[in-house]
Amino acid sequence: xxxxxxxxxxxxxxxxxxxxxxxxxxxxxxxxxxxxxxALFILAGYMVWIFVNLLSIPFAVAAILxxxxxxxxxxxxxxxxxxxxxxxxxxxxxxxxxxxxAILEFFRYLGWTGFEYxxxxxxxxxxxxxxxxxxxxxxxxxxxxxxxxxxxxxxxHYTKVGLAFRGIAQDERTALTLGVNTxxxxxxxxxxxxxxxxxxxxxxxxxxxxxxNEGYDVLVNALAVxxxxxxxxxxxxxxxxxxxxxxxxxxxxxxxxxxxxxxPLIAILLILAVRxxxxxxxxxxxxxxx
Amino acid sequence: MTSPSPHSEKxxxxxxxxxSKSFGGVKAVTGVSFDVREGELLxxxxxxxxxxxxxxxxxxxxxxxDSGEVVYRGRNITGLMPYRIARLxxxxxxxxxxxxxxLAAFKNLIxxxxxxxxxxxxxxxxxxxxxxxxxxxxxxxxxxxxSVTYKPAGSLPHGYLKRLELAKCLALRADLIILDELFxxxxxAELASIVPVIEKLVVEGKTVIMIEHRLRELFRIANRVxxxxxxTVIAEGIPSEVMQKDxxxxxxxxxxx
Numbered sequence: 001x002x003x004x005x006x007x008x009x010x011x012x013x014x015x016x017x018x019x020x021x022x023x024x025x026x027x028x029x030x031x032x033x034x035x036x037x038x039a040l041f042i043l044a045g046y047m048v049w050i051f052v053n054l055l056s057i058p059f060a061v062a063a064i065l066x067x068x069x070x071x072x073x074x075x076x077x078x079x080x081x082x083x084x085x086x087x088x089x090x091x092x093x094x095x096x097x098x099x100x101x102a103i104l105e106f107f108r109y110l111g112w113t114g115f116e117y118x119x120x121x122x123x124x125x126x127x128x129x130x131x132x133x134x135x136x137x138x139x140x141x142x143x144x145x146x147x148x149x150x151x152x153x154x155x156x157h158y159t160k161v162g163l164a165f166r167g168i169a170q171d172e173r174t175a176l177t178l179g180v181n182t183x184x185x186x187x188x189x190x191x192x193x194x195x196x197x198x199x200x201x202x203x204x205x206x207x208x209x210x211x212x213n214e215g216y217d218v219l220v221n222a223l224a225v226x227x228x229x230x231x232x233x234x235x236x237x238x239x240x241x242x243x244x245x246x247x248x249x250x251x252x253x254x255x256x257x258x259x260x261x262x263x264p265l266i267a268i269l270l271i272l273a274v275r276x277x278x279x280x281x282x283x284x285x286x287x288x289x290x
Numbered sequence: 291m292t293s294p295s296p297h298s299e300k301x302x303x304x305x306x307x308x309x310s311k312s313f314g315g316v317k318a319v320t321g322v323s324f325d326v327r328e329g330e331l332l333x334x335x336x337x338x339x340x341x342x343x344x345x346x347x348x349x350x351x352x353x354x355x356d357s358g359e360v361v362y363r364g365r366n367i368t369g370l371m372p373y374r375i376a377r378l379x380x381x382x383x384x385x386x387x388x389x390x391x392x393l394a395a396f397k398n399l400i401x402x403x404x405x406x407x408x409x410x411x412x413x414x415x416x417x418x419x420x421x422x423x424x425x426x427x428x429x430x431x432x433x434x435x436x437s438v439t440y441k442p443a444g445s446l447p448h449g450y451l452k453r454l455e456l457a458k459c460l461a462l463r464a465d466l467i468i469l470d471e472l473f474x475x476x477x478x479a480e481l482a483s484i485v486p487v488i489e490k491l492v493v494e495g496k497t498v499i500m501i502e503h504r505l506r507e508l509f510r511i512a513n514r515v516x517x518x519x520x521x522t523v524i525a526e527g528i529p530s531e532v533m534q535k536d537x538x539x540x541x542x543x544x545x546x547x
Contacts, residue, residue, distance in 0.1 A: 160400050160419055167390035167401045174388040177350065178462055179376035179405035 004132050005253040011138050013245025014145040015204055019218050020225035020237050021148060022196030028156075028232030029169050030186035032082060034074070035093050037197055038219030039100035044070045044198030045210040046107060048119055059120055067198040074194025078187040086186070100219070108212045121206045141203050148199070153234045165189075169232070224264035228271045230281025239279055243267070300327045303497050304380075304466060309348055309358035318344040320521045321358070326466070331488070331498045333508045333529070336518035337541055342501045343385060345518070346470050350382045351375045362466070377407045381464030383455035385471045385501075391444030395432070395454055398443050399423035402461035411463050423461070430457045431483050449480040456487065466497045473504040481507055505533075517541065 023037045034040075044066045051062035077099060085091040121137040128134075155162040165185065168175040172182045197218075205214075225244060229236025244267055252260045271278060304326040311319045319341040326332050334342055347353040349360050351372040359368040367375055390398050402408065403419045428434050430453040438450055446454065452472055459467045469488075473481060481504075489511055492498055502508040508515070509529035517525040517532055519541040525532045532538055 160404070163393060163397050164401050164404050167393050167398065170390040170392055171388050173352070173372075174384070174390065174458075175401060176352075176372040177376050177382050177384075178402040178458060179373050179407050180401060181371075181373045 001253060003130050005249050007129060007132050007134065009246040009249035011134070011142060012249050013242040014142050016221055016225050016245050017149055017238055017241035018141065018145040018200045018203065020222045020229075020241060021152060021234075022193040022200065023222040024226050024229075024232060024234065024237045025152065025196060026189045026193030027226065028234075029165050029189035029192075030182075031169070032078070032186060032190055033089070033093055033096070034077075034190055034193055035097035035219065036077060036100035036103065037096075037193065037222055038215035038217070039103035040070055040074065040194045041197045041201045041218045042107065042210065042212060042215035043073070043103050044201040045119060045205045046112065046117075047198075048202060049117060049210060052120070063202045066202065067195050070198035071191040071195035075187050075191040077194070078190040082186075082190065083183060086183070100215070104212050104215045113209070113211060115209060117210045118208070119202065119206045119210065137203075137206050144199075144203050148196070149234065149238055156234065221264055224268050226278075227268050228278055230278030233278070233280035236278055236280030300329055302326070303328045303363065304349070304499075305361040306345075306349065307359050307361065309345070309360065310356050311344060311348055311353060312356060317521050319348065319355075322518070322521070322523055323358075324516050324523060324526060326497060326499060328497055329492065329495055330513045331492050331500065331511055333512035333515040334499060334501045334518065335503070335505060335508070335515055340518040340541075341521040342518055343470060344521075346382060346468055346499075346501060349375075350380060350468065376462060376464075377405065379407065379463070379465040380468065381459035381462045381466070382468040383452075383459065383470055383472055385474070387448070387451040387455055389443035389446070389451055389454055392442055394440050395443050395446060395450070396420065396423040396427055396439050398454060399426055399457060399461040402458055405462060408461070408463055426457045426460050427454070429460065430454075430487055432457075448475050449477065452476060452480075453484060453487075456484070460491075464496070466499070467491065468499045468501070470501045471503060472500065473502055473507055485511060509533075 019041070023034060026032055026034050047066035047069060048059070048062045051057040051065060052059055057065070077096070081095050081099060082092060085095055121135070122140045123136045126133050126135040127139065156166050157163070168180055168182060168185050175182050175185075200218075208214075221244075225237055225240045226232075228244060229238075229240030244264060247267065248260050248263045251263050302325045306325075307323050309319055309322045310317070322341070322345060324332075334345065336342055344353065348355050351367070351370050351374070354369050359366050361367070362375075362378060362380065365378075367378065389395075390401070393400070397420075400419060400423065403422060424434075424439060427439055432439055432450065432453065438446060443451065443454060452475070456467075456469070456472065459469075472484070472488075476484065485507060488498060488500075492511075500508060500512065512529055514527065515525075515529050515532050516523055517535075517538050519537070524537045524541060525535045
């Protein structure tokens with residue numbers, strides 16, 4: 001049982017990281033909390049489903065198309081909703097959450113639930129590690145999730161464009177004086193995050209059916225990971241995903257699956273009480289807080 | 291308006307015309323007009339709260355004026371977004387330094403070096419941006435290959451942060467550089483090293499506006515000064531003459547009424 005828990009804990013952790021990366025990236029570049037994130041995740045899933053099942057587009061093409069379209073939708077969300085609200089954090093949260101609600105509840109209204117609403121796995125089959133079976137899709141998730149996390153870290157820390165993005169994130173006013181159109185960068189950041197949500201959906205959703213409720217779970221998990229890790233920190237996302245991922249899996253194995261849901265919520269409460277800025281977040285200087 | 295400045299024959303680069311701005315009931319700037327000629331170093335002085343920083347914010351697009359206009363190279367730039375104004379070649383520093391704290395000092399210059407302005411000015415060829423960034427830091431007084439160049443900007447001493455602010459303006463290849471109290475908080479030694487950098491800029495043909503409280507150092511290098519008090523221009527001219535005017539003395543020393 002321990003071996004299964006360890007292996008599936010690892011996979012669960014990568015899934016959490018994959019889910020949280022896009023949310024974290026958007027926030028780290030532009031300070032926008034995209035609460036439509038879970039809805040975009042599900043929307044991307046349904047998009048692929050429509051392309052494959054109703055339009056007979058090959059899966060690979062459908063996947064790429066849905067990532068691009070979701071990113072475009074993210075850009076639209078910024079341009080037509082968030083642009084007018086920039087800097088009003090509560091309004092940003094309410095507006096994006098509202099858009100997310102509309103998307104998710106629209107699919108609930110359509111009644112698209114059930115076993116036919118599934119995405120195909122990339123490759124069929126499974127491997128044995130020790131005495132544990134792992135299906136190919138989970139290996140894909142681990143491979144893609146790890147490369148995305150590493151790639152993003154390298155991009156923001158070692159490429160000049162990535163460094164420029166980080167710089168802009170640190171002081172928008174200074175960036176403005178240096179000729180940076182910060183609204184455009186923020187739009188790109190939301191689009192980027194949305195694209196990552198779609199990528200995560202295409203990797204993760206084939207494990208089950210596309211369900212509206214999972215949109216809410218994705219948002220809660222992304223929030224939990226980002227709050228624990230410290231908003232906007234890639235390293236924090238990875239560390240927090242592993243803590244939460246293993247905590248969930250051990251709870252699942254030794255306490256029972258129905259306890260699993262409260263793990264992220266307890267973790268959020270704990271971290272807010274002990275270290276509100278998260279593990280890797282910068283503790284604000286006192287003078288900034290008052 | 292004629293001025294005894296040796297640069298008076300040069301063309302006007304920036305023209306501020308009848309600019310006004312109130313915040314609530316407070317008139318921060320009222321009917322301010324002045325010209326800045328190409329290649330000149332103009333000082334803007336005045337007591338605290340006289341509207342100097344508001345004026346900088348109005349020129350650089352961070353605040354939209356209630357009335358009046360800002361004309362740069364014959365083009366009305368009033369109300370343009372700050373990044374558009376920056377791309378036209380107007381750079382500014384902030385009174386309170388605003389570096390990109392988590393990036394290494396030289397990496398701070400990556401952002402301006404990527405701007406469309408630099409791209410178009412260099413025809414798309416800028417070589418190695420890191421090398422350009424280090425050269426620029428050396429130009430403003432960072433010792434070549436010193437460790438400060440590689441430290442996160444948030445950990446730099448104040449004197450270096452002020453130079454970094456200046457380096458960012460250079461990286462943008464600005465034609466008009468507005469320095470908002472660049473000298474504040476600098477030691478005499480630091481001043482002695484940064485003043486020649488500014489003089490060199492002017493020699494190279496840049497136009498500089500300096501908002502300053504350290505008048506002695508400013509007057510040594512300024513061609514002309516504009517004096518603000520309570521948001522209006524109370525005097526304008528070459529430094530030595532301006533300080534003789536009664537209004538200026540009164541503004542600085544305080545009046546009895």
